[in-house]
Amino acid sequence: MEEQALVIALVGVLGIGAQWLAWRTGWPAIVLMLAAGFLAGPVFGIFNPERAFGDLLEPMVAIGVAIILFEGGLSLDFRELRHAGDGVWRLVIFGVPIGWVLGSVAGWLAGLVWPVAILFGGILVVTGPTVVMPLLRQSSVQTRPSAILKWEAIVNDPIGALCAVIAFEYFRMISERPGATLFEVVPPMIFAAIIAGLLGYAAAKAIAWAFPRGAIPEYLKVPVLLTTVVAVFVVSNKIEHEAGLVAVTVMGIALANMHVSSLRSIHPFKQNIAVLLVSGIFILLSSSLSIDDLAYIDPRINPGFILFLLGLLFVVRPATILLSLAFSSVPWNERLFLAWIAPRGIVLVAICGLFALRLTELGYADGNILIGLSFAVVVTTIIAHGFTINIVARWLNVKGNTRPGLLIVGSTPWTITLAEEMRALKTPVMIVDPSWQRLGAARKAGLPFYHGEILNEATEHNLDLAPYQVLVAATDNEAYNTLVCNEFAHEIGRDSVYQLGASTAEDDKHAIPPSLRGRALFEAGFGMSDVIERSQQGWIFRKTTLSDEFDFEDAQAKLPEAAHMLLLLRDNGRMRFFTHAVKPEPRAGDTIITFSPPKAKSPEEVAARKAERATGKVQTT
Known part of the structure; x- marks a missing residue:
């Protein structure tokens, strides 16, 4: 118990300390948090979250991701779509399948067997509000590309998780019953996602009805809201794995567009809890790494890893954006900017950590590789995009006014x-x-x-x-x-x-x-x-x-x-x-x-x- 309390305290100090240092230096906060966790965990061995929390670590991270996605959904108002709607729906309808296919090919180039590469390709369609939102706050980007990046990050997160679930369920089914087809997997998954979305919408409707009518006292509004989010997430996951991410995202977006005036008073709290969760989860996940997890991404051992990263940065993302936004109203300079900016974050790492264990149970040895590979993707994309977003935005003339x-x-x-x-x-x-x-x-x-x-x-x-x-x-x-x-x-x-x-x-x-x-x-x-x-x-x-x-x-x-x-x-x-x-x-x-x-x-x-x-x-x- 004392070890757990010490780990919680150290996670808080390292996470918030990294956020403060990012504020003082202008460096991407995610990079500093990953570095802090990596130094505290595998390098110096100050603490080991898996040893301290055991089986509780996975549900802790999962619930934290759910609350982050809900908070991100609360920031999405449909009125923003008048500026970015054309680009957003194209990136959801066309961008997800294109990104999935190209990401799978890139995973295969990294040396993954096809089943693991296909599952990893599904996860790679996510970008994530935990990294996109801080980057947009630190830089000054014009309204439309900023809105497209924000909507894509929040909406595609649960979709990427569902893509991974579809791939996993299909490979699990064919391992048990050779000859099974996708039609036996996809329709039930889509149905489960719809049910989860309806559950999230119903929860949002109940909150929107109860809060303005005084059915919940002011001091209980935040506890009731957070408890409802966790309950919706857990119940939806009982329906289907990772369907909870869909439910909480829908709940957040629905509440944001029901314009519940009493929610305005809790905005500061939800922002604070999101900062704490982002900091904590990144420290926990990066400190959970082991040196063995990183052996696969050593270029001396696996030269294909470099090809994978180069393909991800310079082929997969640009091709996904340019094909999805072809013949759209989005100007070319904004398309090129979106084609470069695609940092990955918590959801990628969390989902990879979950499926690494499940793939290993199915007999795919490459499953364990996903943990180190996901961190490598996060670090590479955050450094590449985090340190160049201002330069690229200025070069492509999508930079907003930088003077206060x-x-x-x-x-x-x-x-x-x-x-x-x-x-x-x-x-x-x-x-x-x-x-x-x-x-x-x-x-x-x-x-x-x-x-x-x-x-x-x-x-x-x-x-x-x-x-x-x-x-x-x-x-x-x-x-x-x-x-x-x-x-x-x-x-x-x-x-x-x-x-x-x-x-x-x-x-x-x-x-x-x-x-x-x-x-x-x-x-x-x-x-x-x-x-x-x-x-x-x-x-x-x-x-x-x-x-x-x-x-x-x-x-x-x-x-x-x-x-x-x-x-x-x-x-x-x-x-x-x-x-x-x-x-x-x-x-x-x-x-x-x-x-x-x-x-x-x-x-x-x-x-x-x-x-x-x-x-x-x-x-x-």
Whole structure:
């Protein structure tokens, strides 16, 4: 028991540590997690999950994969298909059989016997949300190719598992009864998948009915949802092996498109649980490897292994995409991008681990090879695609805007002027307001705008929020600003949502608790009436660029005494706001934006200020 507790703790530390290191370095998180698990397991022998958990390891991993697929399904809204629908259905209908055939041939080239190669080829049609979603988060890819990759990853995962089950059941049947045909295997499998899908849909319908009607108390909603997912998965697997993956995927997609408002409150939790599960499963699986499992993929022992990997990267995936999307509406540059990006993840490894044991029981010695081969595929594809996705996206012109964007809620003269200043500094900006009349000034200035309610659920599908890493809520309603910041804090980050503060001391007495608010703009905590009053007095925004010779103190000496620092803009486009709680540290190369009176200091005043400081520096800008 103590060993199991130690393994759980180490898995958590290694998994989350790898995720943190990926965030700091920009490296693909999956690569770091695989490396951490491999070092902790077969290399240094710090722990062995199979010894610690025994027979419980397989169901633990299986349930974790099921929850990950369900969480991925919750992110799929059918409204996205208006951008990517043509490509998605082609990759499901045509891409799966093409990829299966070509993957089987590649497995045969790797030296696998045909039955094992065919089963492995079925598993290879999966890509997986556990690797695709982190890659899309770390890179900035345009909407359509990003949506196609996301839908393909989540929808094809259970389909790939079913392909492997069909192959396994067929070979099991012919080993027991030579002469059996595919028609004796495929129709029952399809029927079982349909039943599992209907079970998942029924569970989603029950949740969608119970949650909004108060049949489940708020504190039990997450436990009930997770318990239902696990129950649906287990029951469906009783119907047919791996049918549970179909059921939980259908359940997630169905719930996502029933638009249950009460599910919005659990989004942060489901994202957190997905991160924990992805980290844990990768560490567990990679640390479960043995040196013997990797002997087969040694090129000195098996030269066909290199041919297999090259064929997978440069023949199987490109041919699958280009044949599936032939004569489609997807542009050629996006087809070529999709033809390259196909990282594999947890589902591939988990299913290979499951069928390796079953194939060995049927007498296929190559079954054990699948474990090492699946890890080699995961590592190769993640390194090849993870480290090149930005380069290829830029080369094929499917790269989105890489500079952090600013989303401004509320169209007022002050926000219009701020947006113009930021646009001049090449920062992507978007003004959102439900009033067409108030947006008139933004339209006249030629600024990007969105006419609609930012809190409306439809907005996240009609407006691509991915380019905007900072939000400023600056309407004349403080409570509304707080509501907007609180709603987007979990998605953008609590430290990246800002709002104007209370307008008067009297308002401040009845202020909304700071824990609910966004960060208050300006160190003085100006409210909307404050900035309106100063704008009427002629206050303006000023830009000052710092250098080694002209530092922050020099900039302050040049500005009017009453000027207020609003934000600084780094060379890479990152925005850091001055707030009542945080004062960023300016450095050379930063651009300081201030809100200040129209009259600047005279040269004599600046010189006097400099003399007081007695720094002896020379102003160059």
